[in-house]
Amino acid sequence: MSSSTEQAVAAEAISADLLGFVERQTKASVTADLDLFGSGLVSSLFAMQLVVHVESTFGVSVQGEDLKLDNFRTVNAITDLVLRLRGNGDG
Amino acid sequence: MADPYAVAAELVTQAVGTRADEWDRAGRLPGDVVRHLAAQGVLCPDVPAEFGGMGLTSGELGALTAHAGGLCSSLRSLMTSQGMAAWAIRRLGDDRQKEAFVRRLASGATAAIAFSEIGAGSDLSAMTTSVTLSGDRVEVSGTKVWVTGAAYADLIVVFGRHGDGGAVVVVPADAPGVTVTPVGDPLGCRAAGHAEVELDAVTLPADHMLGGAGLPMEWLVTSVLTHGRLSVAWGCVGILRACLAAAVRHAGTREQFGKPLADHQLVARHLAELHVAEQASTLMCEHASRRWDDGSPEQVGAAVAAKHFAATQAAKGAASAVQVLASAAARDGHVVARAYRDAKLMEIIEGSSEISQLLLARQARELWT
Numbered sequence: 001m002s003s004s005t006e007q008a009v010a011a012e013a014i015s016a017d018l019l020g021f022v023e024r025q026t027k028a029s030v031t032a033d034l035d036l037f038g039s040g041l042v043s044s045l046f047a048m049q050l051v052v053h054v055e056s057t058f059g060v061s062v063q064g065e066d067l068k069l070d071n072f073r074t075v076n077a078i079t080d081l082v083l084r085l086r087g088n089g090d091g
Numbered sequence: 092m093a094d095p096y097a098v099a100a101e102l103v104t105q106a107v108g109t110r111a112d113e114w115d116r117a118g119r120l121p122g123d124v125v126r127h128l129a130a131q132g133v134l135c136p137d138v139p140a141e142f143g144g145m146g147l148t149s150g151e152l153g154a155l156t157a158h159a160g161g162l163c164s165s166l167r168s169l170m171t172s173q174g175m176a177a178w179a180i181r182r183l184g185d186d187r188q189k190e191a192f193v194r195r196l197a198s199g200a201t202a203a204i205a206f207s208e209i210g211a212g213s214d215l216s217a218m219t220t221s222v223t224l225s226g227d228r229v230e231v232s233g234t235k236v237w238v239t240g241a242a243y244a245d246l247i248v249v250f251g252r253h254g255d256g257g258a259v260v261v262v263p264a265d266a267p268g269v270t271v272t273p274v275g276d277p278l279g280c281r282a283a284g285h286a287e288v289e290l291d292a293v294t295l296p297a298d299h300m301l302g303g304a305g306l307p308m309e310w311l312v313t314s315v316l317t318h319g320r321l322s323v324a325w326g327c328v329g330i331l332r333a334c335l336a337a338a339v340r341h342a343g344t345r346e347q348f349g350k351p352l353a354d355h356q357l358v359a360r361h362l363a364e365l366h367v368a369e370q371a372s373t374l375m376c377e378h379a380s381r382r383w384d385d386g387s388p389e390q391v392g393a394a395v396a397a398k399h400f401a402a403t404q405a406a407k408g409a410a411s412a413v414q415v416l417a418s419a420a421a422r423d424g425h426v427v428a429r430a431y432r433d434a435k436l437m438e439i440i441e442g443s444s445e446i447s448q449l450l451l452a453r454q455a456r457e458l459w460t
């Protein structure tokens with residue numbers, strides 16, 4: 001496989017995991033481009049649960065400048081973040 | 092190599108000795124005791140070895156916290172605060188900040204953590220302390236209240252408003268513009284060095300502001316409060332153990348109506364309830380710590396549940412212990428009298444019982460809908 005195909009496969013798997021996690025936690029059906037925080041869907045405790053889930057599931061550590069709302073706003077944004085952190089040799 | 096938990100527990104035992112009563116009455120921990128424990132890394136023993144810490148797991152930290160909480164809740168409160176401060180920096184800081192601050196906290200520096208303000212107790216979104224960046228400087232202005240350990244602290248980790256969200260700044264207590272004024276005569280944890288912290292246009296290098304600046308305040312506080320809730324919950328387990336030991340000893344030896352108090356059924360019931368409260372609280376804490384050690388997202392809710400349960404049990408259990416000891420515990424300084432005052436405050440801090448109940452009700456509805 002070319003590396004861009006690999007990337008696409010990885011992105012799909014990450015996105016599917018995240019959608020599953022958010023749907024389990026919220027009992028709502030969620031799309032990858034839904035604004036999780038603008039939608040009022042998630043509780044105040046959820047944000048940190050999401051960060052912890054991302055770190056433990058994908059073996060990355062989200063810290064410093066990467067801890068910002070825009071990186072977690074949608075499943076697509078989180079997927080990009082995970083791919084980027086892995087690319088940096090962080091995972 | 093010696094088991095780091097055993098080393099830390101022995102350091103705490105030695106440091107406290109039989110002096111907790113005296114510290115409670117004086118409202119002050121001796122400076123050399125605080126310095127010694129800080130230098131050994133015992134105040135934030137979960138800091139990993141890469142930053143010079145003891146590297147305890149959450150489960151081991153919990154056991155140590157319960158041990159300290161059974162001896163002296165004031166010292167345990169300092170551990171809670173220093174632990175939260177070190178965790179805030181580990182959670183939000185970048186590599187350089189961790190290297191700069193966490194290493195210091197594991198090797199002698201002391202820290203406090205400041206959320207609360209006169210107008211922002213339960214409702215932290217009402218904070219008015221401001222954090223403003225200009226060029227390579229960050230300015231912090233506001234007044235924090237009831238900051239545990241501030242009277243002993245070298246560094247104060249301060250939460251404030253920043254843009255649409257919040258930010259966290261590591262403020263050296265000796266920076267110009269910082270004024271620390273101890274709270275007079277607190278109800279409990281009397282030697283924990285609670286203080287008001289005034290920050291009058293305190294200006295620091297911008298790298299004292301941690302990452303995550305601009306995140307909603309709830310994001311910033313939740314992870315740090317989760318660490319604190321676990322610590323308070325384990326501290327309450329310690330309070331229950333101290334009460335249980337004192338109540339069992341007293342009820343087994345003091346006689347009234349021709350037999351030991353423990354042989355009167357109404358007194359025995361107090362012992363039974365304390366016994367169960369200690370076990371159930373321990374299990375709730377162990378569960379929450381395991382979730383933390385596993386990196387499970389359930390740690391957040393489990394910590395709220397453990398804190399709420401253990402604090403409620405400790406307050407109730409300490410009241411029962413006073414009942415069993417009666418006049419024998421009815422003076423300041425006595426382990427059970429301290430437990431009674433200290434435990435009540437555990438129902439107020441790190442999310443009061445009511446605030447915990449609101450969070451838990453939401454959790455229940457998410458889980459059971």
Ligand SMILES: Cc1cc2nc3c(=O)[nH]c(=O)nc-3n(C[C@H](O)[C@H](O)[C@H](O)COP(=O)(O)OP(=O)(O)OC[C@H]3O[C@@H](n4cnc5c(N)ncnc54)[C@H](O)[C@@H]3O)c2cc1C
Pocket residue numbers: 172204205206207211212213214236237238239240277279280285436439440441442443444445446449
């Ligand atoms: C010993 C001690 C140590 C502390 N250490 C620190 C520290 O290190 N750092 C720090 O930042 N702060 C610290 N605090 C402050 C502490 O966090 C606050 O006291 C706590 O958040 C409660 O705020 P409050 O006292 O203003 O009470 P309030 O918020 O005024 O609440 C009063 C009562 O109303 C209830 N209540 C409030 N809102 C609701 C609601 N929506 N629904 C139902 N009931 C509600 C509360 O549960 C409480 O029973 C400490 C306090 C104490 C007593």
